[in-house]
Amino acid sequence: xxxxxxxxxxxxxxxxxxxxxxxxxxxxxxxxxxxxxxxxxxxxxxxxxxxxxxxxxxxxxxxxxxxxxxxxxxxxxxxxxxxxxxxxxxxxxxxxxxxxxxxxxxxxxxxxxxxxxxxxxxxxxxxxxxxxxxxxxxxxxxxxxxxxxxxxxxxxxxxxxxxxxxxxxxxxxx
Numbered sequence: 001x002x003x004x005x006x007x008x009x010x011x012x013x014x015x016x017x018x019x020x021x022x023x024x025x026x027x028x029x030x031x032x033x034x035x036x037x038x039x040x041x042x043x044x045x046x047x048x049x050x051x052x053x054x055x056x057x058x059x060x061x062x063x064x065x066x067x068x069x070x071x072x073x074x075x076x077x078x079x080x081x082x083x084x085x086x087x088x089x090x091x092x093x094x095x096x097x098x099x100x101x102x103x104x105x106x107x108x109x110x111x112x113x114x115x116x117x118x119x120x121x122x123x124x125x126x127x128x129x130x131x132x133x134x135x136x137x138x139x140x141x142x143x144x145x146x147x148x149x150x151x152x153x154x155x156x157x158x159x160x161x162x163x164x165x166x167x168x169x170x171x172x173x174x
Contacts (some may be wrong), residue, residue, distance in 0.1 A: 007171075010170055018159070021159040025155060025156055029148070032148055037118075040138065041118075047074075048136050049122075051079060051134050051136075052122070054070055054073055067081075067089075067090045071090070078137045078138070079135060080093060080135040081133070081134060082135065083130050083131065083132055086132075086133070089130060090131075119135060119136070120135070
């Protein structure tokens with residue numbers, strides 16, 4: 001086989017294989033990202049349901065400080081409770097501003113992915129304790145995707161190295 005033909009064949013082999021690996025990694029990345037978002041939404045919905053259940057229990061128990069009790073139960077969960085006028089009734093996040101452009105269009109539960117994080121808005125059961133909406137927030141979005149990005153980088157680097165080794169081996173064959 002002539003030397004230049006062999007060289008061109010190996011270049012085409014290497015580039016086409018890396019392109020194929022890149023396309024497969026992109027497909028896997030979008031699947032994994034969607035799966036991660038879906039799992040996050042399900043987890044946040046379970047948390048909102050637990051808060052709504054606690055609101056019912058605290059309203060039925062007629063405790064003195066129901067929101068303090070709720071804060072103690074869910075101290076590691078960032079959430080906000082809104083009243084019927086969308087005013088903040090309780091927040092364990094700190095400063096929080098919620099803007100609803102058209103309440104009639106928002107169907108709860110509503111999951112949103114913003115630059116700052118994930119947000120799930122759900123309606124509270126029958127306006128107990130003056131609460132009409134529950135907002136669950138997860139604001140560390142970068143930490144969620146970093147392991148996925150690292151894994152994708154390692155896989156692409158490994159595949160590139162493997163393809164380069166095969167190309168070198170094929171080049172040395174007479």
